[in-house]
Amino acid sequence: MLEFMDYVQAAFHAQSRWNRDNSYASLTTTAHHLLDFPIPHGLRLHVSSLSSPNFATSYTLGSQGVVDGSLSFLYTSLGLSIPSRSSAVHLGNLVQGYRHLTALRQPEVSRLNEVLRDGEKAERKDALLYGRLYLPTSTLEALYLRRISPARLLRLACVSDGTLPNGGSILAVLQNDFGKYSTEYLYSTDSALFGVRGLYNFGHDPRFPNPRSASRAPAHPWDHQGGRLSAGAEAYFSPLNKSGGISTGLRFTTLPTHTGFPYTMTLTLNPLMGNLSSTYAVKAGPNLAFCSRFDFNVYSYESDVMIGMELWQRQQPAADVAWATALLRPDWKRVEANANGVLKARVDNHGKVGLLWECRVKELLLSIGAGFDLKKTERMLGSVGMEVSYSS
Template sequence: MLGFMDYVQKAFLEASNWNQDNSYSTLTATAQALLDFETPRGLRLNVSSLASPKFASSYTIGTVGLVDGSLSYLYSSLPLEARFKSSEIDLHHVIQGYRQLQDLRQPDQSWWWEVWHKGKRVDRRDALLYGRLFLPQSTLEALYLRRLSPSRQLKVSAVSDARLPNGGTILTLLQNDFGKYSTEYLYSTDSALLGVRGLYNFGPDPRTATSQDVQAEPVYGRFSAGAELYYGLLNKSGGMSTGIRFTTLPQHTGFPYTMTLTLNPLMGNLSSTYAVKAGQNLALCSRFDFNFYSYESDLQLGCELWRRRGPDAEVEWASKMLRPDWERPAVRPDGDVAGVLKARVDQNWRAGVLWEGRIRELLFTLGTSFDLKRRDHIFRAVGVELQYST
């Protein structure tokens, strides 16, 4: 489940019309959400507040070994109007699961952002500032996010910790989204790392498509291909990867599904994923990894099952069983959910189970990971995380 500050940052990107899915870094986001979810350890409590549409604060305390916690503050120059109360947040917006990609949209024209007053331009670019202090380690992390233009944004993140080389690190990321394709350029002070990423979407170009084209030729799926290349100037080493993805779009009449294939030729890693939304409340996913240098392989399976709220669900089910001609009840809206159950298992019988949802005004995450091959110590981690926001 997304933390409160991550949810606020997501709301900022949505309010500034930035497409988070049109990036090579999110190529396998669906499989990662269904298979790579983290299970909490111990007990953790998060209390947050959006004091104004531009300012938010969050406080966290945990009990993993010694008592630890964090203080975080966020400022946004763009007023945020989304729902931030834990009792009102749509669970689909904070629980990461199957991601249904939408149609590519045409980027805004630069002159749309211009604001003139008495013959002078008075518009400013939206920005977000975020800082978090971890206690008792005294580790500080910060984020600066700025929209430079309708198709470009700058992201600078930093970590200050005496245990890190040079006392910390800074990562700068320049992102460009032109709809049809996207590019990213990054620089990190860690090993003076330089990198570039790119993603290209086959099919219609949203920059030239018209409303008549959309009505005449509906698009049911999208094929994308991308790659990344990075090189460390200090350690004289580099790397690269490439990948492809096919996913269905909302116009697709069958079950939504997503397929990806990624390759790291230098390390010899090949990974393929397949995720399908088998029903309104069920999603399934599989991932197969293979290394053609060592011939090692790995298989993972996962699923998510959403539970609808409503005390009359059992009564409706019993009525339909007793009377086959019973009228089918209307589908409940997506917001009418009580939580989601996630589960994963790999070929070595290492498994994880996660239950996320809401109890009254609290968002909760309950999870455990275990190893079925170790009879003496099956459970590896058990934890509960609670979130309350106003």
């Protein structure tokens, strides 16, 4: 489940009209949410508040081994009109599951981001500033987001920790989203790492929004199948370590115009390491999604397989919750806002199992999870934990 500050940051991206899915870094987001969900460790309590549309605070207290916690503060120049009470936040905005991608759009300045300067309209360059102090280690992390233009976002992430080389590191990322394609340029002070990423979307070009202009762009067969094919790559190099890497990937996902079951397929390749990974995720019903991932190394011939699922529990309009009926309902595209909870599960070929139940109980949000190792007969139960969240 998203922490409150991550929820606010997602709202900043959405309200400033930034498409987080049009990036090479998010190519395998759907499979990551369904298979790599974190399992809580010990007991952790989150208390958060959106005291104004521009300012938020959050406090965390944990008891894993020793008492630890953190203090978080967030400010944004863009007033956020979102529900903040834990009893009012839609559970689907907090639980990361199957990711439905929408049609591409041309970068534009929304009316909310327009200001008047000398009687003329001008775009607002909204910003977000976030800081978090971890106790008792005194580790400090900070994040700065700046909407430089409708098609450009600057991201600065900093960490200050005495255990790190040079006492910390800074990561700068410049993201460009032109709808049809996107690029990213990054630099990290850790090993002086340079990197570049890119993603290209085949088919419809949002830069030609009207039919007359669209006639200049050749029609693509995927435009008629309710899906989108995307291809991307990344490369990075560190002159200090004299090391680098490259990777490339493909993704095909269905769009809202698709008449069948929504599904997403990805294929990624790291030629230097010889790693090949393929994923397939399908939304089998309004409350059920499955995902599988196959990893293979062409040098060592080692392989890994993992499968996972998520099952939503929703409140029916005229009756109590009926799980079996929800699974077999034919109108699987219907969006229901009354979500009570979601069950996530995964298992791999090494016998490791993960279970996670996330739900709302009156004014509280709960995340309860456990990990198992089926090959350890004496101690199958691994990590167990629960997180309790409250926000106002």
